[in-house]
Amino acid sequence: FVAVAVSGERSYDKLLGGLLADGFDERTCRSRYQSVMYRRRPGKQPSSYLVSKLRQQEALQRRCGPGTMAYSHALEQLRSGKSSGNTIAAQDCKYLVSISYRGLGNRILATASAFLYAMLTGRVLLVDPSNEMGELFCEPFPDTTWLLPPGFPLESYTNFSISTAESYGNMLRNKVIRTDAAGDVPAASQQLPAFSYVHLDHDATEQDNLFFCDEDQRVLRNISWLVMRTDSYIVPGLFLDKGFQDELARLFPEPDTVFHHISRYLFHPNNHVWGLVTRYYDAYLATARQRVGIQVRVFGSQPNSPELLEQITKCTQKQGLLPELLTAGAEPVTQQAPSLNTKAILVTSLKSWYHEKLKGMYWERAAATGEAVSVHQPSHEEFQRFGAKSHDAKAWAEIYLLSLTDTLVTTAWSTFGYVAQGLGGLRPWVMYRPDNETHVPDPPCGRDVSMDPCFHAPPFYDCRLKRGADTGKIVPQVQHCIDMSWGLKIV
Ligand code: GDP
Structure with missing residues (x-):
């Protein structure tokens, strides 16, 4: 089944090969289904695996997003500062808050990167609405919101920087988090914090950049809340991580189409x-x-x-x-x-x-x-x-x-x-x-x-x-x- 829009003699695949979900109200966001009529080249086809993962991500955003019981529960835990233990059960909700800044191009690249990372790691993506991020785009996920609601418990999160004590790099440096087995306690059974801040700005330190290593991803996987700040397109770094390589190959059989697909999926002009x-x-x-x-x-x-x-x-x-x-x-x-x-x-x-x-x-x-x-x-x-x-x-x-x-x-x-x-x-x-x-x-x-x-x-x-x-x-x-x-x- 291909949903089509018809204009004059031509018909168009308005869902872009299944990339876009059907069922949004067209009037609230005309670009979502109309943009195809403005493109002379049809664009690349998404893999069926990418299409199925996008539908799964949308379901996750609905199940765990703002307004749900799961979201209130996760906020409660974040407020208390306690983690749910050292491993997170598959059904538990995990979150990635994306802070983007600088010019619009930077912010779009950062948000696309955060979305891919969220999809690879089973996290709900929530976008910090400041810097116009809440005002230029339509909602990409059906029946929920991708914008972080007001009242987020980490009050100063928009000021997080290289020196934030809870940054992943600083927690490694200060041995609050370990990726190796040191002393008597194996890394897998350490008590993890409720959240960590991932600093991937231009001034990121060597420790911050360990984010791109599989060993570190295995630790980050068990932290319920991540807050990420970047102004860059970090996706090539994710391709370097062995743990993501098989999944990325299935999602994107044509590797250089990553941003092409993600951007057409996420960013619809209002x-x-x-x-x-x-x-x-x-x-x-x-x-x-x-x-x-x-x-x-x-x-x-x-x-x-x-x-x-x-x-x-x-x-x-x-x-x-x-x-x-x-x-x-x-x-x-x-x-x-x-x-x-x-x-x-x-x-x-x-x-x-x-x-x-x-x-x-x-x-x-x-x-x-x-x-x-x-x-x-x-x-x-x-x-x-x-x-x-x-x-x-x-x-x-x-x-x-x-x-x-x-x-x-x-x-x-x-x-x-x-x-x-x-x-x-x-x-x-x-x-x-x-x-x-x-x-x-x-x-x-x-x-x-x-x-x-x-x-x-x-x-x-x-x-x-x-x-x-x-x-x-x-x-x-x-x-x-x-x-x-x-x-x-x-x-
Ligand atoms: P970059 O700095 O070239 O990487 O691009 P960014 O988009 O991140 O930041 C540049 C910002 O300057 C844009 O977001 C716009 O606000 C402004 N700008 C730069 N070039 C143009 C242009 O050609 N047209 C308009 N309207 N704004 C521009």
């Missing part, structure tokens, strides 16, 4: 953002024969850069993404009637200068291919702002619009671009980061090796050998990123 996406798409992009997305990540304090403009044009023209220009005054031979040969370029950036320059170029001179090239930019917010509602809504709409293009050019290091490429199932052209601002990198860009995002702050430790190692060489699915040499990504 109706306000979906209005921004569809109005823009319908007005400026829908009728073009081809759409090219160019993500120009700049920072408010940077001056407009002719070198970056040169990098954009060199990259796109060399790779045949945008046409070359004829010399001034020359006309293409083929053009007789108004052209249907149209190409729309969607530029996203905090600044408008790059868009204006590109637009001028394709107006003032003819494209060698005879194509009519239009250049569009939804907004130019000038500066990155934290915690501003309309700012985040525009950022989310623009990420989504980029994901609807046929070809994507992104900026190195940017999580904003990673989210767009994953949602769209696109392997982008990545504009390399210049060594210095006055130098155009040569080559200006390269084709990414996969659509999955890059993990910027990975561990450099081999859990089996118990020593530092190049973690890009441990398993074939995890390699270094082309835009950040020390980063890790799934290929």
Whole structure:
């Protein structure tokens, strides 16, 4: 059975091969079932195993989530500070509270990572609603909520940091938790705390990063509440953990589709953002024969850069993404009637200068291919702002619009671009980061090796050998990123 949406002559698989659950009220979240109509490429099919695990996770979220007896009981235990013992029974509910922060791209990657970890470890995912996380997306789980309700007993949890005593790394260092058998007490029978904080920020210590080792996962498995803070896409790290490898292989027979599937499952723009996406798409992009997305990540304090403009044009023209220009005054031979040969370029950036320059170029001179090239930019917010509602809504709409293009050019290091490429199932052209601002990198860009995002702050430790190692060489699915040499990504 395939649930279909029909638009004109075409029918669409609105549940994306079973990735999405049926039965949500379409009006409360129009993007959930409508997005398929806006994608020219159908996206990858999820494995039937992933589909069944998603339904199981939804059932778990309903059985243990906010408002249930199980949830009240688990909160009670957390308040008392006592654990239920040293092992948790299979039917007991366990929780992962995800705190995400920094820009929207970072927050989306962090939340997707937390969701996969929750699914791998049988935990209920609860998302800290601050930083607009409660306001930009629809509810992903039917008949429950993924938002952590107010009144969570760990009052200062949003301030947890590297120095929090209950962090997993600090508890290991202070021997509150042990993974080895020391003294008379075997690690398996130690008294575990009711919760632990998992610190996976850029400044994570070696002990914090032991999170990615199987021995440590065997201890964490028996702690009912975990609070995780990261701004990164930690999934490549999970692929390094031997204990998760078989399950990950079953869930994702095509390993580089992890974020593609999770993001299309979890992140549905709410109706306000979906209005921004569809109005823009319908007005400026829908009728073009081809759409090219160019993500120009700049920072408010940077001056407009002719070198970056040169990098954009060199990259796109060399790779045949945008046409070359004829010399001034020359006309293409083929053009007789108004052209249907149209190409729309969607530029996203905090600044408008790059868009204006590109637009001028394709107006003032003819494209060698005879194509009519239009250049569009939804907004130019000038500066990155934290915690501003309309700012985040525009950022989310623009990420989504980029994901609807046929070809994507992104900026190195940017999580904003990673989210767009994953949602769209696109392997982008990545504009390399210049060594210095006055130098155009040569080559200006390269084709990414996969659509999955890059993990910027990975561990450099081999859990089996118990020593530092190049973690890009441990398993074939995890390699270094082309835009950040020390980063890790799934290929
Ligand atoms: P990253 O810093 O490039 O990894 O991306 P993030 O999304 O994590 O943070 C950048 C933030 O700056 C975004 O979330 C937006 O708030 C803002 N921003 C950056 N580039 C753009 C853009 O092209 N359009 C809009 N609307 N906002 C942007």
